[in-house]
Amino acid sequence: xxxxxxxxxxxxxxxxxxxxxxxxxxxxxxxxxxxxxxxxxxxxxxxxxxxxxxxxxxxxxxxxxxxxxxxxxxxxxxxxxxxxxxxxxxxxxxxxxxxxxxxxxxxxxxxxxxxxxxxxxxxxxxxxxxxxxxxxxxxxxxxxxxxxxxxxxxxxxxxxxxxxxxxxxxxxxxxxxxxxxxxxxxxxxxxxxxxxxxxxxxxxxxxxxxxxxxxxxxxxxxxxxxxxxxxxxxxxxxxxxxxxxxxxxxxxxxxxxxxxxxxxxxxxxxxxxxxxxxxxxxxxxxxxxxxxxxxxxxxxxxxxxxxxxxxxxxxxxxxxxxxxxxxxxxxxxxxxxxxxxxxxxxxxxxx
Amino acid sequence: xxxxxxxxxxxxxxxxxxxxxxxxxxxxxxxxxxxxxxxxxxxxxxxxxxxxxxxxxxxxxxxxxxxxxxxxxxxxxxxxxxxxxxxxxxxxxxxxxxxxxxxxxxxxxxxxxxxxxxxxxxxxxxxxxxxxxxxxxxxxxxxxxxxxxxxxxxxxxxxxxxxxxxxxxxxxxxxxxxxxxxxxxxxxxxxxxxxxxxxxxxxxxxxxxxxxxxxxxxxxxxxxxxxxxxxxxxxxxxxxxxxxxxxxxxxxxxxxxxxxxxxxxxxxxxxxxxxxxxxxxxxxxxxxxxxxxxxxxxxxxxxxxxxxxxxxxxxxxxxxxxxxxxxxxxxxxxxxxxxxxxxxxxxxxxx
DNA sequence: AACGGTCTTGACAACGTTGTCTAGGCGCCT
DNA sequence: AGGCGCCTAGACAACGTTGTCAAGACCGTT
Numbered sequence: 001x002x003x004x005x006x007x008x009x010x011x012x013x014x015x016x017x018x019x020x021x022x023x024x025x026x027x028x029x030x031x032x033x034x035x036x037x038x039x040x041x042x043x044x045x046x047x048x049x050x051x052x053x054x055x056x057x058x059x060x061x062x063x064x065x066x067x068x069x070x071x072x073x074x075x076x077x078x079x080x081x082x083x084x085x086x087x088x089x090x091x092x093x094x095x096x097x098x099x100x101x102x103x104x105x106x107x108x109x110x111x112x113x114x115x116x117x118x119x120x121x122x123x124x125x126x127x128x129x130x131x132x133x134x135x136x137x138x139x140x141x142x143x144x145x146x147x148x149x150x151x152x153x154x155x156x157x158x159x160x161x162x163x164x165x166x167x168x169x170x171x172x173x174x175x176x177x178x179x180x181x182x183x184x185x186x187x188x189x190x191x192x193x194x195x196x197x198x199x200x201x202x203x204x205x206x207x208x209x210x211x212x213x214x215x216x217x218x219x220x221x222x223x224x225x226x227x228x229x230x231x232x233x234x235x236x237x238x239x240x241x242x243x244x245x246x247x248x249x250x251x252x253x254x255x256x257x258x259x260x261x262x263x264x265x266x267x268x269x270x271x272x273x274x275x276x277x278x279x280x281x282x283x284x285x286x287x288x289x290x291x292x293x294x295x296x297x298x299x300x301x302x303x304x305x306x307x308x309x310x311x312x313x314x315x316x317x318x319x320x321x322x323x324x325x326x327x328x329x330x331x332x333x334x335x336x337x338x339x340x341x342x343x344x345x346x347x348x349x350x351x
Numbered sequence: 352x353x354x355x356x357x358x359x360x361x362x363x364x365x366x367x368x369x370x371x372x373x374x375x376x377x378x379x380x381x382x383x384x385x386x387x388x389x390x391x392x393x394x395x396x397x398x399x400x401x402x403x404x405x406x407x408x409x410x411x412x413x414x415x416x417x418x419x420x421x422x423x424x425x426x427x428x429x430x431x432x433x434x435x436x437x438x439x440x441x442x443x444x445x446x447x448x449x450x451x452x453x454x455x456x457x458x459x460x461x462x463x464x465x466x467x468x469x470x471x472x473x474x475x476x477x478x479x480x481x482x483x484x485x486x487x488x489x490x491x492x493x494x495x496x497x498x499x500x501x502x503x504x505x506x507x508x509x510x511x512x513x514x515x516x517x518x519x520x521x522x523x524x525x526x527x528x529x530x531x532x533x534x535x536x537x538x539x540x541x542x543x544x545x546x547x548x549x550x551x552x553x554x555x556x557x558x559x560x561x562x563x564x565x566x567x568x569x570x571x572x573x574x575x576x577x578x579x580x581x582x583x584x585x586x587x588x589x590x591x592x593x594x595x596x597x598x599x600x601x602x603x604x605x606x607x608x609x610x611x612x613x614x615x616x617x618x619x620x621x622x623x624x625x626x627x628x629x630x631x632x633x634x635x636x637x638x639x640x641x642x643x644x645x646x647x648x649x650x651x652x653x654x655x656x657x658x659x660x661x662x663x664x665x666x667x668x669x670x671x672x673x674x675x676x677x678x679x680x681x682x683x684x685x686x687x688x689x690x691x692x693x694x695x696x697x698x699x700x701x702x
Numbered sequence: 703a704a705c706g707g708t709c710t711t712g713a714c715a716a717c718g719t720t721g722t723c724t725a726g727g728c729g730c731c732t
Numbered sequence: 733a734g735g736c737g738c739c740t741a742g743a744c745a746a747c748g749t750t751g752t753c754a755a756g757a758c759c760g761t762t
Contacts, residue, residue: 421748
């Protein structure tokens with residue numbers, strides 16, 4: 001291959017193959033032991049004389065040998081000690097915390113985590129799942145609920161353990177963990193009513209998201225359930241990504257008639273921030289609001305934003321633990337864990 | 352093993368081995384073709400009659416066969432098409448964006464990303480690197496600079512491609528990508544001087560972090576270089592994680608003598624936020640400041656915070672591209688890419 | 703009818719590792 | 733001296749896949 005004398009084979013296309021890793025055979029040759037003895041030393045199995053083990057260890061150190069875990073797992077037929085995580089993106093604080101919590105649990109159990117972002121593209125999510133299962137991950141955490149990834153469920157081969165975050169799966173057998181989205185917006189509405197608001201509106205987000213739809217459901221049911229609230233509030237719903245213009249349009253339509261809106265519930269971080277920016281550039285507008293999802297700045301901006309906080313850390317932890325229970329073989333029926341939200345009262349509720 | 356007749360072997364301890372994946376041998380049996388023919392069909396190799404291919408495809412679909420990429424890569428001796436990323440944690444916006452950018456590049460090239468958090472623990476970082484290389488990742492992105500992870504360099508086997516983020520490696524041969532930390536704080540000092548400040552202080556962070564030390568260097572050199580600045584400023588440096596008390600102590604010491612401090616540079620997000628909170632609870636204190644690292648709330652809080660913004664996305668992209676260049680075999684000398692920072696002028700500079 | 707060529711197919715070895723089994727060496731007993 | 737058991741060590745097959753090579757079927761040509 002790399003013999004200098006062989007000028008004819010100069011058309012070598014290989015990109016200078018990374019330094020080939022030494023194998024157990026190399027270690028065996030170098031130490032004068034047999035392949036199997038090396039394997040025993042590497043795995044700390046008994047039945048090797050200290051002298052021999054020492055010789056092998058020296059060869060291992062000299063060659064910089066490191067066992068090829070892939071080959072080992074193939075031979076053993078053991079699990080790959082890895083899980084795959086599909087998330088929407090990395091940079092949202094919710095997903096970032098989620099990933100962190102999952103990885104922490106995985107690491108504690110000696111597992112590695114493969115991660116990929118779906119970025120709102122169902123096909124990309126499907127490709128990720130395929131790549132993960134082709135590497136025989138022991139399980140999947142699917143946290144891609146922004147777009148409608150429901151087709152994804154069918155891409156997950158039966159028998160593959162999967163836990164869905166923030167959305168149940170269409171497959172009956174998969175566990176799921178999510179925030180109490182409906183309860184969250186209900187609490188938000190209650191809070192605004194307690195502060196004296198009776199005419200509300202809902203500043204939504206992507207209507208295809210399962211999470212957002214649940215939050216909307218919570219808003220609607222809370223509004224309908226409370227006779228003190230102006231029934232018009234049920235229809236005062238503006239979905240879709242928001243910017244100054246869309247908010248301005250919604251606002252003017254909701255305040256043009258009688259009984260104008262005095263308080264809003266925003267469906268996610270982005271909507272909350274869009275509203276805050278809108279209010280910055282329209283200081284004449286006064287409105288109470290509660291945002292879904294906490295954010296670092298919420299207590300720093302003025303007025304400090306009252307939010308429905310999700311416990312991303314707990315969600316990730318529970319999801320990972322559920323997954324590892326499945327991996328361990330627990331055969332119980334699918335669980336659907338709902339993690340409570342928490343209303344963090346600050347100042348933006350009153351107007 | 353699983354023969355029903357053998358009652359003696361009932362002490363099977365295996366936790367109900369996940370559904371065993373079907374192998375090419377199973378597909379071959381089911382379709383009446385040979386193992387090699389199945390392999391050809393799976394890999395789209397020519398030389399299979401359409402009728403045969405059709406039969407094999409049907410068997411693949413029926414059994415739900417999916418190729419074991421691990422075995423395939425072992426046999427081919429090819430790369431694992433995966434990279435490992437060590438980051439400090441997931442939830443910081445900088446690391447989250449970094450990871451997102453790296454994963455995007457990796458995914459575009461058909462690579463999968465393994466990720467783990469070092470969480471300030473050098474040993475944990477070392478274990479991650481070991482686990483990654485044991486799985487024969489094609490390269491590493493090391494973005495763990497908060498604590499002193501410099502021992503980590505020696506854990507990376509020679510020949511393993513690695514790109515260091517936010518800190519060069521002690522190994523001479525590794526590429527690195529980082530923000531222009533020194534230039535960033537220099538720009539911050541210049542900005543404050545332009546606004547009329549002449550007596551400054553530096554609110555630092557973990558002094559073991561390479562990044563933080565570079566930012567401090569930038570502060571020191573900028574202060575020394577400008578005769579208009581009170582030389583006392585060079586010593587007005589408070590490292591370590593900050594809270595209300597540590598900031599209060601620094602502040603009172605820096606304003607007790609003559610020529611009291613009128614403006615601060617903060618070394619990272621956390622320090623900036625600690626300062627903002629401190630100023631919230633001490634409305635009588637007026638001080639100009641510039642923070643290192645942008646954050647979502649910076650433009651929303653009042654006064655909007657002037658920051659030195661890092662381009663995490665670009666850093667991640669460049670780091671990943673550098674890594675893939677190495678993987679492709681580019682043998683050039685190690686590169687140390689410095690990504691410029693950008694001063695985003697808002698209102699917190701003037702006091 | 704015999705030959706050469708192309709096309710399709712399959713047998714076999716090998717990737718790096720580990721489980722199983724057997725071969726020696728040694729000490730201890732009768 | 734012979735037999736037994738223990739300890740250490742190695743030969744070999746196998747995990748699931750792919751590269752190599754050869755065998756056979758079929759075609760058209762001489």
